[in-house]
Amino acid sequence: MHVETRIRLCGAAAPLRGGLLRSHRTRRFALKRLIDVCGASIALLLSAPVLLVVALAIWLFNGRPILYRSKRVGRFGEPFLMVKFRSMVPGADLQGNGAIQSQDPRVTRLGKLLRATKLDELPQLFNVLMGEMSLVGPRPELWRYVGSFQGERQQILDLRPGLTDWATLVNFDEFLLLSSVANADREYVDRIRPVKIALQLKYLREMNLRTDIRVLLHTAIKLVVRRWLPSELRKFRQTLKGSLMKAIQEKSQLHTVPFCLPDVTEDAIEEVVSVLRSGWMTTGPQVGELEAALGRFVGSKHVLAVNSCTAGLHLALAGLGIGPGDEVITTPLTFCSTINVILQVGAVPILADIGPDLNIDPRSIARLITPRTRAIIPVHIAGLPCNMEAIWELAQTHNLKVIEDAAHATGASYRGVRIGGGQSDAVAFSFYATKNLSTGEGGAVVTPSEELYDRMRILCLHGISRDAWNRYSEKGNWHYDVVECGFKYNMSDIMGAIGIHQLARLDEMNARRAEIAQVYNQAFAALPEFQIPAGGVLGEHAWHLYILRLNLDRLVIDRARFFNEMRERGVNCSVHFIPIPLHPYYHDRLEMRAPCTAALDEYPRLLTLPLYSAMTDSDVARVIEVVREVGARFKKQTPVAVPALV
Numbered sequence: 001m002h003v004e005t006r007i008r009l010c011g012a013a014a015p016l017r018g019g020l021l022r023s024h025r026t027r028r029f030a031l032k033r034l035i036d037v038c039g040a041s042i043a044l045l046l047s048a049p050v051l052l053v054v055a056l057a058i059w060l061f062n063g064r065p066i067l068y069r070s071k072r073v074g075r076f077g078e079p080f081l082m083v084k085f086r087s088m089v090p091g092a093d094l095q096g097n098g099a100i101q102s103q104d105p106r107v108t109r110l111g112k113l114l115r116a117t118k119l120d121e122l123p124q125l126f127n128v129l130m131g132e133m134s135l136v137g138p139r140p141e142l143w144r145y146v147g148s149f150q151g152e153r154q155q156i157l158d159l160r161p162g163l164t165d166w167a168t169l170v171n172f173d174e175f176l177l178l179s180s181v182a183n184a185d186r187e188y189v190d191r192i193r194p195v196k197i198a199l200q201l202k203y204l205r206e207m208n209l210r211t212d213i214r215v216l217l218h219t220a221i222k223l224v225v226r227r228w229l230p231s232e233l234r235k236f237r238q239t240l241k242g243s244l245m246k247a248i249q250e251k252s253q254l255h256t257v258p259f260c261l262p263d264v265t266e267d268a269i270e271e272v273v274s275v276l277r278s279g280w281m282t283t284g285p286q287v288g289e290l291e292a293a294l295g296r297f298v299g300s301k302h303v304l305a306v307n308s309c310t311a312g313l314h315l316a317l318a319g320l321g322i323g324p325g326d327e328v329i330t331t332p333l334t335f336c337s338t339i340n341v342i343l344q345v346g347a348v349p350i351l352a353d354i355g356p357d358l359n360i361d362p363r364s365i366a367r368l369i370t371p372r373t374r375a376i377i378p379v380h381i382a383g384l385p386c387n388m389e390a391i392w393e394l395a396q397t398h399n400l401k402v403i404e405d406a407a408h409a410t411g412a413s414y415r416g417v418r419i420g421g422g423q424s425d426a427v428a429f430s431f432y433a434t435k436n437l438s439t440g441e442g443g444a445v446v447t448p449s450e451e452l453y454d455r456m457r458i459l460c461l462h463g464i465s466r467d468a469w470n471r472y473s474e475k476g477n478w479h480y481d482v483v484e485c486g487f488k489y490n491m492s493d494i495m496g497a498i499g500i501h502q503l504a505r506l507d508e509m510n511a512r513r514a515e516i517a518q519v520y521n522q523a524f525a526a527l528p529e530f531q532i533p534a535g536g537v538l539g540e541h542a543w544h545l546y547i548l549r550l551n552l553d554r555l556v557i558d559r560a561r562f563f564n565e566m567r568e569r570g571v572n573c574s575v576h577f578i579p580i581p582l583h584p585y586y587h588d589r590l591e592m593r594a595p596c597t598a599a600l601d602e603y604p605r606l607l608t609l610p611l612y613s614a615m616t617d618s619d620v621a622r623v624i625e626v627v628r629e630v631g632a633r634f635k636k637q638t639p640v641a642v643p644a645l646v
């Protein structure tokens, strides 16, 4: 209201008004009004069949309402409701996020066609008849820009806004132009509006009957020949394109935050170099040292370093003798390798469901146990330990083996005991490139059972009775026996060297992850568009991943669009995980005893934000800024009751 009054008063005091000049302008405006009324009436009569067909098509394909009213800045800064054919999904019009986006998912297919042909603007002929608009005049701005009519720009408010003008011709493809910039709203205000205003002032200076006829003729040509532009407007177009090009270049210099970066120190690099110089690269003393250190760290007697977590899981299943005819219960929200290893030993994966913390729900495990069940593989998703007490109890009651997939949980604890030091038969860790402890590729499997350890050690290297170090070192013996058909899963000393240094820093690196997770939690907890992750007991979560859940009922976009909006702004996210039943390979190979409804329901909401120890404070601040910006831009507004016109 305040802005409105100020504009009206300033407009009234404009120096252009007064005396002779005023009467001349009044006559000119009267003539313009007469032409508007006649022109709009004729145009409405001629286009009546088109108006009817379009109205019918919207009613049939998109439903009602057929028209949509948008609050715009009218003459003298007065608000008015501009009418258009509705091009968005019902209700989207009320969500109030502007429309400066060519790819706006709310625009229907029919809407796209109407927008491309500009037929959606046709109902504005009624605004012209009502005296709110002219045939020719500056396009009416969205009401939210009312405050920007300052200084020289106030003169534009002397005019009735129009269907078309010079600026309309230059900005014919405004939506397209803005689709490549990061912040369409900002670039519109900073780069497009100044050019528009310059053209609107040009029109104001030149305004007469001849100019209006030229603008109308040029608009008609432009509707047919899109690339064409009268020569006098070309320099404005150049300025506009140059300015937007700058915006695109600036976007490429955005503060980008990768999804993950390794955290490797110089001493680890030097250690790798010295391994390379040592003459021994495969499994040897470095791997031995890593195994011993990891055993002390997690509190497990037997540690086997391998070349992946997948290898560790496979060795555990094979080592425990799980095979054809057996069933293994696991979670649907995991990486494919958890399932693949079950299939690879010939057993049947049975999918339970998840609980509110995204981890496997022990109650759903209990419902799936049959006489054929041999093992449970819980996955500590994101680094949050599962409810192991309940799982161990089930295992004990039904005589089942427990193999923990701790790919995300290196360094996490459960009830004060490190993951790996508990009661499970085996626990597999991943040292993959993105993991809390990384050796590029790599992993380890730990077990309290000497028997299982011995079997896994043999299976790990082709089923050979002794490893290469024992055969080729000075004290070694050339002879070996193949006692099983094993795999090639051993870790190299190059990886071992990196692992030793990473393990020494693991608590420190995990503390940094936890610190970042807490900063994220504080930033997002109060925002209704998001649900922050379940935290677990302080200090126990490994915070491998920060899985933010989108409250989709509070947003006008889906997860895919949210992901892209984040990437557009330089923040790279990921999704953990696509539920197992959704992968085509498993369709015929999984016996779905119960629907994993919770996992399937949660999946469309999951968005993993960057979280790694090498993140700087400014990276973290940038992620928060971008999540908030995207959330605010696409949040669902409380619908305002706007009556439908038809």
Ligand SMILES: Cc1ncc(COP(=O)(O)O)c(C=O)c1O
Binding pocket: 307, 308, 309, 310, 311, 334, 335, 337, 338, 379, 405, 407, 408, 429, 430, 431, 432, 442, 443
């Ligand atoms: C839950 C889960 N299990 C197993 C794995 C396999 O780990 P690796 O790549 O070390 O085999 C991953 C990998 O990301 C994982 O996320």
